[in-house]
Amino acid sequence: MLHVKNLSGGYPGHDILTDISFSVSSGELFGILGPNGSGKTTLLKMISGLLTSKQGEILVQDKPLSTFSSKELARIIAVLPQVSSEVFAYTVRETVSLGRYAHQTGWFQANKSEDEQIVVEAMKMTGVDQFADKLLHELSGGERQRVFLAQALAQEPKILLLDEPTNHLDLAYQKELLDQLKSWTRTRDLTVISIFHDLNIAGLYCDRILLLHNGQPHMLGKPEEVLQESIIQQVYHTKVVQLPHPEVAKTQMLLAPNLQEDIHKVTLGQEFLYTDETSVEFRSPIPLKTMAIGAVHGAGIGWYDGITAQWGEKSSSGRITFLYNNPVEKVEMNSIRTDECTIFIVKSSGFIWIMMNGELSDEGFLQSMAVAARSASNIVVASTQMGKLVDSQLLIETLTNFI
Ligand SMILES: Nc1ncnc2c1ncn2[C@@H]1O[C@H](COP(=O)(O)OP(=O)(O)OP(=O)(O)O)[C@@H](O)[C@H]1O
Numbered sequence: 001m002l003h004v005k006n007l008s009g010g011y012p013g014h015d016i017l018t019d020i021s022f023s024v025s026s027g028e029l030f031g032i033l034g035p036n037g038s039g040k041t042t043l044l045k046m047i048s049g050l051l052t053s054k055q056g057e058i059l060v061q062d063k064p065l066s067t068f069s070s071k072e073l074a075r076i077i078a079v080l081p082q083v084s085s086e087v088f089a090y091t092v093r094e095t096v097s098l099g100r101y102a103h104q105t106g107w108f109q110a111n112k113s114e115d116e117q118i119v120v121e122a123m124k125m126t127g128v129d130q131f132a133d134k135l136l137h138e139l140s141g142g143e144r145q146r147v148f149l150a151q152a153l154a155q156e157p158k159i160l161l162l163d164e165p166t167n168h169l170d171l172a173y174q175k176e177l178l179d180q181l182k183s184w185t186r187t188r189d190l191t192v193i194s195i196f197h198d199l200n201i202a203g204l205y206c207d208r209i210l211l212l213h214n215g216q217p218h219m220l221g222k223p224e225e226v227l228q229e230s231i232i233q234q235v236y237h238t239k240v241v242q243l244p245h246p247e248v249a250k251t252q253m254l255l256a257p258n259l260q261e262d263i264h265k266v267t268l269g270q271e272f273l274y275t276d277e278t279s280v281e282f283r284s285p286i287p288l289k290t291m292a293i294g295a296v297h298g299a300g301i302g303w304y305d306g307i308t309a310q311w312g313e314k315s316s317s318g319r320i321t322f323l324y325n326n327p328v329e330k331v332e333m334n335s336i337r338t339d340e341c342t343i344f345i346v347k348s349s350g351f352i353w354i355m356m357n358g359e360l361s362d363e364g365f366l367q368s369m370a371v372a373a374r375s376a377s378n379i380v381v382a383s384t385q386m387g388k389l390v391d392s393q394l395l396i397e398t399l400t401n402f403i
Pocket residue numbers: 011014016034035036037038039040041042043
């Protein structure tokens with residue numbers, strides 16, 4: 001559908017892009033990612049014919065882009081630019097109708113009934129039909145964004161170029177728009193080429209991603225190939241954490257903020273353990289990353305600021321909670337200091353809680369769980385996730401001696 005071959009160029013006296021090559025197939029949702037100033041918009045402007053290249057070529061449906069008249073091109077490619085705050089005194093209906101321009105063959109055929117039908121359909125699909133007769137400047141940023149999308153759709157393009165399409169949209173409209181675009185790529189063979197700043201949205205919806213860095217292609221591939229911690233850190237120069245989406249087989253990237261200096265350094269130990277006649281409680285002064293089994297509240301993986309074992313009547317505390325019919329017995333504590341971390345263990349007839357002062361990997365959590373599971377079924381492994389990364393092998397040997 002679209003081939004970009006060895007493309008270089010930019011603005012007069014200011015080259016931006018160097019040797020970019022890629023192809024986009026019909027019905028593909030193709031994402032362009034990259035830091036600010038990496039050349040994403042410049043590339044999109046070249047594909048839309050707004051900027052000419054210095055070297056290389058762009059083929060649309062196997063014909064060089066430069067051989068299309070602007071009207072011919074508008075029947076194939078529609079562009080949704082970054083929405084600016086400048087709007088003209090047009091109504092929503094008039095704005096969307098402009099999308100039909102490329103399909104009109106003469107002045108007297110303007111607004112034929114077929115065109116009108118398509119305009120109404122585009123307005124319905126984007127949910128802007130409810131304010132069809134309002135002026136653009138009477139709408140919110142997100143509503144305006146949807147009007148321009150309707151205009152692009154009314155153009156009935158084969159290729160839709162989008163520059164940060166979800167920029168002004170709230171969460172529900174982001175999802176609705178992207179679900180809709182994805183479905184049109186499948187059902188109508190629409191090809192979508194879109195710039196994204198949100199790596200996670202790109203990861204969820206794109207078939208492939210081109211990652212630009214300083215005007216050059218850094219990587220081209222499937223989202224799971226491109227969205228790797230090390231690649232993103234190298235290109236964006238910021239720390240991110242990669243993890244699997246909990247519901248779909250897609251990778252997600254989280255920012256890793258520098259919040260640790262706001263948290264005072266603590267060592268988990270006996271002074272945070274409280275016992276009375278109806279409960280044993282560990283009240284942590286900071287949130288702990290936890291993995292728990294057997295709990296009525298907080299089982300699985302999470303972040304909690306405490307653990308409670310209770311019997312008798314007691315209101316829920318929001319901490320990881322274990323319930324017992326009878327009082328737990330033989331509550332023992334152990335503080336173990338290794339070269340890398342200190343571990344605080346609370347053990348009773350009913351549970352084992354392992355609290356780590358250090359950073360524990362997912363594997364470390366699972367292995368600690370496995371050691372504790374040899375002698376208990378109600379278990380919490382908790383970690384401050386601050387300080388040194390704990391060596392899982394050493395940890396297992398240490399825990400095996402104490403549990
Ligand atoms: N009209 C222009 N004339 C000269 N240089 C320009 C022009 N527009 C953009 N540039 C420069 O081209 C470079 C790439 O800009 P571009 O808008 O393509 O980046 P981008 O990746 O889309 O960035 P952002 O994520 O900030 O939108 C930037 O250094 C920018 O200053």
